[in-house]
Amino acid sequence: MNPLKLVDVYRxxxxxxxxxxxxxxxxxxxxxxxxxxxxxxxxxxxSSVKPLQAMPIVETGAADRFGLSEQDLSLCCASHxxxxxxxxxxxxxxxxxxxxxxxxxxxxxxxxxxxxxKQLMVAGxxxxxxxxxxxxxxxxMLVTAKHNSESLEDYYLPDHPVQQRIMKVISEMTEYPIExxxxxxxxxxxxxxxxxxxxxxxGFARMTRSNMFTNRRAEAVNRITTxxxxxxxxxxxxxxxxTDFMKAxxxxxxxxxxxxxxxxIGDKETGVGIAIKIEDGNSRAVYPTILEVLxxxxxxxxxxxxxxxxxxxxxxxxxxxEDIGQLVPAFNLRRC
Numbered sequence: 001m002n003p004l005k006l007v008d009v010y011r012x013x014x015x016x017x018x019x020x021x022x023x024x025x026x027x028x029x030x031x032x033x034x035x036x037x038x039x040x041x042x043x044x045x046x047s048s049v050k051p052l053q054a055m056p057i058v059e060t061g062a063a064d065r066f067g068l069s070e071q072d073l074s075l076c077c078a079s080h081x082x083x084x085x086x087x088x089x090x091x092x093x094x095x096x097x098x099x100x101x102x103x104x105x106x107x108x109x110x111x112x113x114x115x116x117x118k119q120l121m122v123a124g125x126x127x128x129x130x131x132x133x134x135x136x137x138x139x140x141m142l143v144t145a146k147h148n149s150e151s152l153e154d155y156y157l158p159d160h161p162v163q164q165r166i167m168k169v170i171s172e173m174t175e176y177p178i179e180x181x182x183x184x185x186x187x188x189x190x191x192x193x194x195x196x197x198x199x200x201x202x203g204f205a206r207m208t209r210s211n212m213f214t215n216r217r218a219e220a221v222n223r224i225t226t227x228x229x230x231x232x233x234x235x236x237x238x239x240x241x242x243t244d245f246m247k248a249x250x251x252x253x254x255x256x257x258x259x260x261x262x263x264x265i266g267d268k269e270t271g272v273g274i275a276i277k278i279e280d281g282n283s284r285a286v287y288p289t290i291l292e293v294l295x296x297x298x299x300x301x302x303x304x305x306x307x308x309x310x311x312x313x314x315x316x317x318x319x320x321x322e323d324i325g326q327l328v329p330a331f332n333l334r335r336c
Contacts (some may be wrong), residue, residue, distance in 0.1 A: 001038035004331055006278065006292075007285040011316070011325040019285035021261070021278040023293055023333065024198040028205040028212065028271040030175065032198055034297070034333040039198040043277045044184055046192055046258030050077040050137055051224050052173055052203060056165040057140045058220035062147035066097045073227035074234035076140030079257060081237030082111025082131040089234070090135050097143050104129040105156045106138045106188040113237060134188035136234070141190070156190045158183060163191050170195075174203040187259060197275045204266035205273030207254075225266065228254045241287050241311055248304045261286050267299055284327065287311035292329035 003020035010016065022037030032039060054076040057063050063073065072093055080086040094101055111117050111131040120127065129135055138155075141162045145155045155162045171178035176199045186192035206212060210222040228235055232246035235256065245255055255265040261278030263286050274293055278285045291312040294300045305312060316325035 001040070003041075003279040004037040006036065006276075006289045006329065006331045008328050008330045009316075009325065010328060016325070018330070019278050019280060019282055019289075021276060021285065021289065022197055023289065023331075024201040024275045025293070025297065025333070026198050026201040026205050026273050026275075028209045028273075030202050030205075032336045033272065034293075034335055035198075036331050036333055037279075039201075040196045041277060042182065042194050043197050043200065043262060043275075044182075044192050044194045044258075044260065045200055045264070046186060046260055046262050047079045047134070047137075048256045048258030048262045048264040048275075049170060049193065049200070049203070050079070050256055051207065051228065051254065052170050053077075053137060053166050054140050054224050055169050055173075055217075055220040056162070057144050058223050059169075059216045060144055060147055060165070062144045063223070065147055066093075066143055068093065068143070070223075070227040071231045071234055073140075073224060074231040075136035077224065077228055077256065078136040078235045079133040079242075080136055080234065081113040081240060082116045082133065083113045083237050084116070085233065086136065086237065087116075087130050090130060090139050093139050093143065097146050099139075099142050099146060099152065101128070101130060103142055103152050104132075104135055104138050106132040106134045106190075108132060112240070132188060134186075134190075138188065138190070158191045167191070167193070170203070173206055174199040197277055200264055201273040201275035203273065204254075204264045204275070205271060208266040208268045208271050208273070225254045225268070228256075244308060244311070245290075248307050249300070253299070255290070257283075257286065259283075263287075263290050265290065265294075270299065272297075272299075284314070288313060288327050288329050289331075292331070293333065296333050 006021045007019040008015045022041045024039035025034040106129045108127045182194035184192045210218045232243040236242035253267045260281035265274040
């Protein structure tokens with residue numbers, strides 16, 4: 001099945017370009033409810049599955065042993081902005097567990113927060129892995145390895161027990177055979193997992209229903225999703241969609257962005273999971289698509305959509321900050 005046009009990009013009144021992609025909406029028992037494009041498109045989930053990657057932190061007992069708070073767990077699911085609220089918490093988690101900052105193997109990049117970057121430059125400080133948007137996730141992995149007396153030097157490698165546990169969780173939560181999950185290497189150096197889009201949606205749908213599970217799995221599902229929704233500023237940061245979206249959803253939905261234009265959402269009220277992939281990997285089309293899906297499914301009310309309008313139909317500006325165009329969703333979901 002071919003990609004479907006999802007978003008038109010207007011310059012003035014003319015469509016200058018368009019973004020195509022795929023949407024899958026699945027309920028908590030695995031029924032495919034709505035689609036756009038190809039719901040079976042095998043997709044690298046990238047950072048959108050960080051909530052699933054964080055579950056072993058709870059399931060192994062590491063979170064309890066080291067006293068990780070809800071804010072800590074939320075940060076373990078983050079693609080954070082590198083603000084002080086994020087980096088200070090990463091440092092605190094590492095210190096509490098006796099792990100050196102140098103153990104982080106996520107590499108370096110300029111932080112999303114331009115203010116943080118300016119402060120670093122003015123102070124003459126160098127960038128470190130601490131400011132990597134994935135440092136919270138990597139800290140969670142290190143903490144789990146420390147709890148299980150596993151090596152810290154190679155926690156990021158595919159064969160390490162940390163990564164094998166994550167593979168098992170993803171397979172079990174999506175009910176997709178582990179041997180069929182395709183593995184690549186993510187931007188931060190750890191394994192990244194490719195599954196059909198509707199399986200990713202199903203994994204998030206199941207995370208909305210902790211009562212489907214028993215014991216540690218139910219606890220992990222509940223604690224991770226609650227932490228994200230209660231402290232969304234840890235997941236993204238100031239002016240970030242994940243943060244603003246979960247605040248607007250008011251404890252009902254959790255969502256996570258992934259690089260190359262992937263997004264996953266779970267809705268606690270209806271039990272549905274939503275997965276989208278923009279085919280060209282351009283993230284500017286992700287948020288208009290997500291909010292249009294939620295609008296068509298009546299999962300956000302008028303007031304919530306108005307609060308998120310800057311993401312739903314974002315305005316394009318030129319170098320003089322004049323309005324010169326807009327992104328507009330251009331699709332209808334098809335009921336299965």
